[in-house]
Amino acid sequence: MTAAHTDRPAVTPEEPVAEPAGRRLVTRLAATPEIGVIATVIVLFIVFSAASESFAGVSNLQTMGFDLAQYGILALGVSFVILTGGIDLSLGSVVALTAVVSAWLNARAELPAPAAIAVTLLLAAAIGVLHGVFVTRLGVPPFVTTLITLVAARGAALAITKGFPIDGVSETFTDLNAYRVLLIPVPTAIFIVCCVAAWVFLERTYAGRQLYAVGGNREAARLAGIRTERRIMLAYVVSALCAGLVGVLITSRLSVGQPGVGQGWELTAIAAAVIGGISLSGGAGRVVGVAFGAILLVVINTGLVILHVSPYYQQIVLGLVLAVAVTTDRIRSRRLARARRATP
Amino acid sequence: MTAAHTDRPAVTPEEPVAEPAGRRLVTRLAATPEIGVIATVIVLFIVFSAASESFAGVSNLQTMGFDLAQYGILALGVSFVILTGGIDLSLGSVVALTAVVSAWLNARAELPAPAAIAVTLLLAAAIGVLHGVFVTRLGVPPFVTTLITLVAARGAALAITKGFPIDGVSETFTDLNAYRVLLIPVPTAIFIVCCVAAWVFLERTYAGRQLYAVGGNREAARLAGIRTERRIMLAYVVSALCAGLVGVLITSRLSVGQPGVGQGWELTAIAAAVIGGISLSGGAGRVVGVAFGAILLVVINTGLVILHVSPYYQQIVLGLVLAVAVTTDRIRSRRLARARRATP
Amino acid sequence: MTGLHKAYGTTTVLDVPELVLHGGQIVALVGENGAGKSTLTGILSGIVRPDRGTVEVGPSTLRPGDPVHAQQLGVSLVAQEFPLFGQLSVAENLLLGRPPAGLFVDRSAQRRQARALLDRLGAAIGTDRMVETLTVPQQQLIEIAKALGREPRVLVLDEPTSALGPVESAAVLTAARELAAAGAVVVFIGHRLDEVREIAERVVVLRNGRLVADLTAAEATEQRLVRAMVGAELSDLVGEPATAATDRDAFTAAGLTAPGIGPVDLTLRAGEILGVAGLMGSGRSRLLHTVMGAIPRTGGTMTLGDRSYDPGSPADAAAAGVGLVPEDRKHQALLLDDSVRWNVSLAVLPTLSHRRYFLSPGRERTFAAGAAAAAGVKCESIEQPVRGLSGGNQQKIVFGRWFAARPRLLLLDEPTRGVDVGAKAGIYQLIEQAAADGMAVLVASSELEELMQLTHRIAVMSRGRLVRTFDRDQFSKEAVMTAATTGAPR
Amino acid sequence: SKSGGDGAGPAAAPPADLPGSITFNDDDLGKIAAEIKTQVAGKNLADVRVAMVINNPSAFWREGEAGLDNAAKELGVKAEFQGPQGGDLTRQLSILDTLRAQKVAGYTLSAVDPAAARAPVDAAISAGIDVVAIDSPLPGTREPVLYLGTPNFEAGQQAGEAMKKLLGGKGEVAILTGSLTATNATQRIAGFQKALEGSEIKVVQTLADDADPAKALSNAQTALQANPGLGGIYAVWSYVGPAVGQAVQAAGKAGKVFVVADDAEPKTVQFVKDGVIQAMILQRPYQQGYLGVYLLTALKVLGPEATNKIIEPYVTDNDGVRTLSSGIGLVTRSNLEQFQAGLTELGVPAQ
Numbered sequence A, B: 001m002t003a004a005h006t007d008r009p010a011v012t013p014e015e016p017v018a019e020p021a022g023r024r025l026v027t028r029l030a031a032t033p034e035i036g037v038i039a040t041v042i043v044l045f046i047v048f049s050a051a052s053e054s055f056a057g058v059s060n061l062q063t064m065g066f067d068l069a070q071y072g073i074l075a076l077g078v079s080f081v082i083l084t085g086g087i088d089l090s091l092g093s094v095v096a097l098t099a100v101v102s103a104w105l106n107a108r109a110e111l112p113a114p115a116a117i118a119v120t121l122l123l124a125a126a127i128g129v130l131h132g133v134f135v136t137r138l139g140v141p142p143f144v145t146t147l148i149t150l151v152a153a154r155g156a157a158l159a160i161t162k163g164f165p166i167d168g169v170s171e172t173f174t175d176l177n178a179y180r181v182l183l184i185p186v187p188t189a190i191f192i193v194c195c196v197a198a199w200v201f202l203e204r205t206y207a208g209r210q211l212y213a214v215g216g217n218r219e220a221a222r223l224a225g226i227r228t229e230r231r232i233m234l235a236y237v238v239s240a241l242c243a244g245l246v247g248v249l250i251t252s253r254l255s256v257g258q259p260g261v262g263q264g265w266e267l268t269a270i271a272a273a274v275i276g277g278i279s280l281s282g283g284a285g286r287v288v289g290v291a292f293g294a295i296l297l298v299v300i301n302t303g304l305v306i307l308h309v310s311p312y313y314q315q316i317v318l319g320l321v322l323a324v325a326v327t328t329d330r331i332r333s334r335r336l337a338r339a340r341r342a343t344p
Numbered sequence C: 001m002t003g004l005h006k007a008y009g010t011t012t013v014l015d016v017p018e019l020v021l022h023g024g025q026i027v028a029l030v031g032e033n034g035a036g037k038s039t040l041t042g043i044l045s046g047i048v049r050p051d052r053g054t055v056e057v058g059p060s061t062l063r064p065g066d067p068v069h070a071q072q073l074g075v076s077l078v079a080q081e082f083p084l085f086g087q088l089s090v091a092e093n094l095l096l097g098r099p100p101a102g103l104f105v106d107r108s109a110q111r112r113q114a115r116a117l118l119d120r121l122g123a124a125i126g127t128d129r130m131v132e133t134l135t136v137p138q139q140q141l142i143e144i145a146k147a148l149g150r151e152p153r154v155l156v157l158d159e160p161t162s163a164l165g166p167v168e169s170a171a172v173l174t175a176a177r178e179l180a181a182a183g184a185v186v187v188f189i190g191h192r193l194d195e196v197r198e199i200a201e202r203v204v205v206l207r208n209g210r211l212v213a214d215l216t217a218a219e220a221t222e223q224r225l226v227r228a229m230v231g232a233e234l235s236d237l238v239g240e241p242a243t244a245a246t247d248r249d250a251f252t253a254a255g256l257t258a259p260g261i262g263p264v265d266l267t268l269r270a271g272e273i274l275g276v277a278g279l280m281g282s283g284r285s286r287l288l289h290t291v292m293g294a295i296p297r298t299g300g301t302m303t304l305g306d307r308s309y310d311p312g313s314p315a316d317a318a319a320a321g322v323g324l325v326p327e328d329r330k331h332q333a334l335l336l337d338d339s340v341r342w343n344v345s346l347a348v349l350p351t352l353s354h355r356r357y358f359l360s361p362g363r364e365r366t367f368a369a370g371a372a373a374a375a376g377v378k379c380e381s382i383e384q385p386v387r388g389l390s391g392g393n394q395q396k397i398v399f400g401r402w403f404a405a406r407p408r409l410l411l412l413d414e415p416t417r418g419v420d421v422g423a424k425a426g427i428y429q430l431i432e433q434a435a436a437d438g439m440a441v442l443v444a445s446s447e448l449e450e451l452m453q454l455t456h457r458i459a460v461m462s463r464g465r466l467v468r469t470f471d472r473d474q475f476s477k478e479a480v481m482t483a484a485t486t487g488a489p490r
Numbered sequence D: 001s002k003s004g005g006d007g008a009g010p011a012a013a014p015p016a017d018l019p020g021s022i023t024f025n026d027d028d029l030g031k032i033a034a035e036i037k038t039q040v041a042g043k044n045l046a047d048v049r050v051a052m053v054i055n056n057p058s059a060f061w062r063e064g065e066a067g068l069d070n071a072a073k074e075l076g077v078k079a080e081f082q083g084p085q086g087g088d089l090t091r092q093l094s095i096l097d098t099l100r101a102q103k104v105a106g107y108t109l110s111a112v113d114p115a116a117a118r119a120p121v122d123a124a125i126s127a128g129i130d131v132v133a134i135d136s137p138l139p140g141t142r143e144p145v146l147y148l149g150t151p152n153f154e155a156g157q158q159a160g161e162a163m164k165k166l167l168g169g170k171g172e173v174a175i176l177t178g179s180l181t182a183t184n185a186t187q188r189i190a191g192f193q194k195a196l197e198g199s200e201i202k203v204v205q206t207l208a209d210d211a212d213p214a215k216a217l218s219n220a221q222t223a224l225q226a227n228p229g230l231g232g233i234y235a236v237w238s239y240v241g242p243a244v245g246q247a248v249q250a251a252g253k254a255g256k257v258f259v260v261a262d263d264a265e266p267k268t269v270q271f272v273k274d275g276v277i278q279a280m281i282l283q284r285p286y287q288q289g290y291l292g293v294y295l296l297t298a299l300k301v302l303g304p305e306a307t308n309k310i311i312e313p314y315v316t317d318n319d320g321v322r323t324l325s326s327g328i329g330l331v332t333r334s335n336l337e338q339f340q341a342g343l344t345e346l347g348v349p350a351q
């Protein structure tokens, strides 16, 4: 009777039967959902390096490293929320608020840098918890919840500073930005660490897999005995913490607490995540994609400057590049799908 | 056998059994999902009018009318897209682009105002079609599709003007704004017309119903013989057209084509729609809610100015007001749900 | 279980003073659609919170409405709608609910355990496949394997075999028996009375939420069960099609091919009911989807009536007069959060509108009420969201939708999946009515008896092809099964 | 009915005691340019690459870009024009670092936030790249950076003085600005308030529109309704002037509510003609672009000493910052034509 099954075609296991290793690798690659964004990054990188020798130079790469740390960490954080099927629009404002608060604590309240940073991160976490409560307990849509914070947090940053940057941040604080670990700026290093941590959590821990489950089918997850509310709460806290971390890094980079910083970064971060393959309907997407999504945006932005594109034209060019990248990627994956269906 | 069926309790009409008309109205009201936002609007309006006699004054109401036209029309447009389960982030940028283009056509290319407006709206429609094609044919997520336009359209506006406002718009063009229909500014009147049109389409035409169906369960709609792609396409065209209309109204209001206009309005519009009860997962929500969602935002914004709230605190106050409004509304609807379950 | 009571709004859907289930026994729970079976089992497994009453499992009392606690007490449920995670692998779906063994996932162990569970059901499904790429039947198997994996003390199977072909059903029933033999309680909900009587040692009958009969297997004759369920005598189920098919060709497919199916040649005459049998994955659904234009066909020609028929989309098909009742009502047919009215009128909206574009609410309401009643839908009001309806009632709504559209060719994929005997007979009548009115009907089903009762001919599919067609006089379970299992290889 | 018509009537001319001035500091700066030109004559300038980094791609800087291009043509050096999209602070810092990586000879910088710009500027200087601050000074860098321009604070102060004269020293005013955080806005507002100190003029309302021209108009209209006794409005940022002018005109308060606006957008100019706006406060972005290139070229080719020798006579010291003022222009109805003639002469793109 089991025999009767095993010879049934429709349900043969995934892997196509023996195939030359070479071709297999290629097909495997073509099948990786993230391949599109990765390829784009590589292509653009080559193009830009060819166009200007300084592009691939250490100091320029380091500059890109700083930007990458900012957008990348935000993208990672928001990915957690998106995986649960939610969204976090508050990132940019939380960055501004935490940037200002950390500066204020350090410069005005004269807390030593580490203490100031710790307190700031606590504040960020608290914001995350608040989001979690609104979404899980009150059932307010994530979009609305975080939109309110988008307004309120920005407002708070403004109210604290009355619009003037907070100066007088201590050396130790700004050093966070000055140092390099084997040529890698500290913020970039932090970003890399975050990537690894996120990967381990999402791919290799039960909690991580459960996060996917919650995003994939919340009711089912509940019935399967998963503590969905905790997972969702966690996602929002992670997201807010990342924003707080970026806020701290910015203040250390600017050496002042600037309330105007981070305007619209939430969209950049979400864009990076989505371009990297995180599905906005939740439950699908991987860390690699997010990382490369962020890299892509940074590479394009720097490239435009390197190529002397007039600031009046940079945005439209950026838009066109993205359009081309996305379109080609879609066409690839559709080809793939068709090919799949063709082979029965 | 047939007997076995017909003696089943046949389908009963919806009206629940007799209930005192008064109580019935109340319960009906409490059950309307939009009641929360409507109530908030009324309360705030009373508060503000009490606080300052100029608030309810004709000329201030007219000013609010202009703002309402801007945000309201956008909110209506984006609601169509959200109902299909999509999102349109390009609104603000399309507003800027169309504002600039219409001015350019009228002032530089010296087209008569009506022609300029017509061509501009055509452009807007074209953008909508483009979105539709990306989403339906290429399967690019709406978020990404419209995010690209957000960047590109803004870029185009900047590239066309080099940041310069385009001056020399003709009288007839600006008159669009100057005239009043029984004290109601033309743009506000246009908004009202749009509301009615949207209501008729969504509630009273089968195409509108199919739009809801597509948002509710796209596969089911498809298998039920609905041309899902056309409906989705329609939604994006409507959304873009609304943005174009707003762009035209703004140029006529400012009497110059300003590339900087409309920054971040997509969020305001989406917020209005969502606060008004449009579900971001698609397939649910009504025009009344959207209209009042927009009114709410305009009332708060103007109120804060009228009450001389310090500009450094306005945003944070706005945030708090929204938070309170949303929370109380959620609590109401949960109470209601519980009450429903209680009555045997 | 004692004093259980559950009401939604004004209607009491369950009122069971006492029900005791003994270990080591398979108890069948039968009843019409909407009788309260899923509600009862839902309460038992903590998904549904009763208004009154308690559930004791062994010594301890179940915390009402707490599915996690229910699982801790060893109650595990195979629900009517399978709550699976499309984006996770089969293995993860099978094991995710388990209390984590430490912080990190041991994937190889996960694979091994998953494979073991699947083999118990003889399901050769790759453990790394993403569940959303699986078919409905396969998903049902996963769901069952998941429940078995919890080594439950109480196993509830809510229509486990409704989506399965004969072979798979057999495997599931064996597994259930083994579990019972090991001392667990197995509650089995089903509408196939023969199956019920084959497996159950005790049969409990619900009607309108009340316990109306509690019989031993011996007492439970088909007659008695049906009387108890329907509360009325049923003229024994339709023996054979009332009307003979005409000789006008209504639909023909020649060399029809599509991803994974064909070439398929078949001819349907007006008024004919053609059954499509086959094992799961044999291509029945895909054939229907292809005819409906939902899967782009790669070759061959089709004619509908006397015109050539080339649907680019289901919309074209619907316009040409073809309708499809899909097998997965939840994902392929229903707007769960919308009203019965919306769902019933979905396929005929244009015809309900006046001046080409505008809906007339009055007309729609009368139409919807009529269509719902005609399909024998049980609901408080046509404004009630369909999510609240029982599985069978939901199925009837989908059927009502298409039947009201009066297409020339009606495609039915598992049309009576999860539909009770009484309603089933009703749907059969509707189908025959359709045929009598000159519609051509193509019925894909995993229930051979159903096909043998209902159809004029049965076409057997295997590996995407039509391997053989039987006329009524040739009908025999054995022959059909052999054709299905040993279908002509590619 | 058609609104605003009532306001369009002939408005009160600005009080006689508000003379315009558009001499800026062009004579001195012109001398510097000439001197540099003669000294670098004959040197190979082909591979001198300089850049101008603005704080925000906006109309204001088109004049500066024209200056940049003219100077580059005259000297035959390569000059590029850079700025962060949407005036994003960190993007500007990245641009500065990118320029450093590209080893340009030097750049002029209008910092989004001077304090924040310190680090990258220090890095640039230690990498041998010359930096000249334009628009707003760069205090606190490791090596003092020459500042070419007019402090926004000073511009705001000028606006305040003008407003004082217009109101005769007492009344209610409102400030309408594009931003409450951007340095050039905060500085101007601070300067404006400084100028009003001691007078009986009080600022009853400050409104920001987050760089949104439409909101600027709504703000202006609401402000007029919220403050019936309003006597004057200071419009910070270029597009705010037209918005205010339009609101005032529509409210029929032209000449009753005095308006002082920054920058010379076409509409603003028009409103000055019509007497709706009484004064425009102008900086000299043209010179900041034009002389910027000359200074950077000199610093590169002639070296610091020589360059300093040339500019020394004209440099002033504003609390520690070596400053070459580009002057401030006050344009009223009296000197409008003259001003516009000047611009076209400089080859600034037609407005």
Ligand SMILES: Nc1ncnc2c1ncn2[C@@H]1O[C@H](COP(=O)(O)OP(=O)(O)OP(=O)(O)O)[C@@H](O)[C@H]1O
Binding pocket: C008, C013, C031, C032, C033, C034, C035, C036, C037, C038, C039, C040, C080, C378, C387, C388, C389, C390, C391, C392, C393, C418, C419, C420
């Ligand atoms: N969430 C709900 N809201 C309102 N009514 C409900 C809800 N769930 C179930 N019902 C009603 O309770 C009754 C019993 O439903 P139940 O699903 O238990 O029937 P069933 O015996 O499982 O039928 P089937 O055999 O079709 O699955 C039905 O009439 C159904 O309409």
Ligand SMILES: Nc1ncnc2c1ncn2[C@@H]1O[C@H](COP(=O)(O)OP(=O)(O)OP(=O)(O)O)[C@@H](O)[C@H]1O
Binding pocket: A010, C133, C134, C135, C136, C137, C260, C278, C279, C280, C281, C282, C283, C284, C285, C286, C287, C289, C294, C295
């Ligand atoms: N509408 C469809 N579009 C594309 N592929 C489909 C479709 N329906 C089914 N398939 C694929 O066909 C394969 C078999 O699926 P499924 O068993 O549901 O259809 P089937 O072969 O007709 O099975 P059955 O005969 O049990 O209906 C699966 O891989 C499934 O993904």
Ligand SMILES: [Mg+2]
Binding pocket: C037, C038, C039, C080, C158, C390, C391, C392
């Ligand atoms: Mg059921």
Ligand SMILES: [Mg+2]
Binding pocket: C284, C285, C286, C327, C413
């Ligand atoms: Mg099937």
